[in-house]
Amino acid sequence: MQVLNVKTNCSYAADNDPMVLGRIFDEEISVALWCRENQQIVASYFDTVFKRLGMGLRGVFILQSLKAELEASLPSAKGRAEAIDDIFLLSDMLTTLFNCDSVGLRLAPLDAAMCPKLHADNIPVRLVSTYLGEGTQWLPQERLISANALQPNASNTLGTHKHKLAKSLGNVNYLESDIMQMSSFDVGLLKGKAWPEQEKSAALHRSCPVSEGAKRVLLTLDPM
Known part of the structure; x- marks a missing residue:
């Protein structure tokens, strides 16, 4: 996703600089988006092992043991080390940002839209990034x-x-x-309904359509 020309009265912040994720603490911001380049070796890895991922990976992981857990769970193929490094990087960033030591992690291989209707999550905040296929869609608050x-x-x-x-x-x-859409490898922080005293600013979002025969691998991380 290219950097957006974000206006002053905007409910989202987007930039090539990862520091933009800190904007999620701004009262008026419901989506903070780090726009980053596609990592082809990671995308190719998830394309190769897509069927071997089965139902994917889901659980609560302590940051200190996350790499070992991923190494034990993810199928072996070229690019696995880079994929693990990136998941750890995003987890490390999230735990640092929210001063916690664990993440609720979900790595989901998808061949259909998981949540096709616009909705807001009943959580404080969630990180989303797509490693394979198209990214998550969202609706800016000011466009309601x-x-x-x-x-x-x-x-x-x-x-x-x-x-x-x-x-x-x-x-x-x-x-x-x-409706706006993230690109693959973009990293989005989305406020949920449980963000303190800001229920009305929860990010409205949905899964993108997945065409027949297409593959999508989605990562979500919740600070725990």
């Missing part, structure tokens, strides 16, 4: 449309246009064209 804005009238052609295209999301609406 109130019901009043959809009322068409003779002098408001924009309202009429939105009324025809808008999709309902509870008591608010959105346009499909406003």
Whole structure:
């Protein structure tokens, strides 16, 4: 994903610098996105071992023993060491950022969208990154449309246009064209509903569609 031209009144922060992830602590930010380059050796590894991953890997891991746990769990193939190093790097960054020593880790091989509807997680925060396939999609808070804005009238052609295209999301609406998407290897921090005193700023997101025969490997990390 290319660096976005983020405006002042924006609910997300995106940059090539990993320090951008610290912006998740800003009250107005619901998504902090580190845009980074694809690591082909890691992507090729997960493509090679996709079927051997089975149901994937899920559990709570202490940072100090994480590499050993991954070495015991992930199939052997070229690129495994680099994949383990990257998972450890992201885990280390997350535990440092949130001052904890464990992560709730899920490494999921997917051939279909896991959560195809826009939703907010019932957790404080989650890190997401896609190693293979397309990335997670999200809807910026400022692009939500109130019901009043959809009322068409003779002098408001924009309202009429939105009324025809808008999709309902509870008591608010959105346009499909406003959905944004991470690229593979981008690292996103998404606020959840349990972020202290900021339930309304929870990031609305969904899994991307997965075409028939395609592969997707998703990593999620929760600070524990």
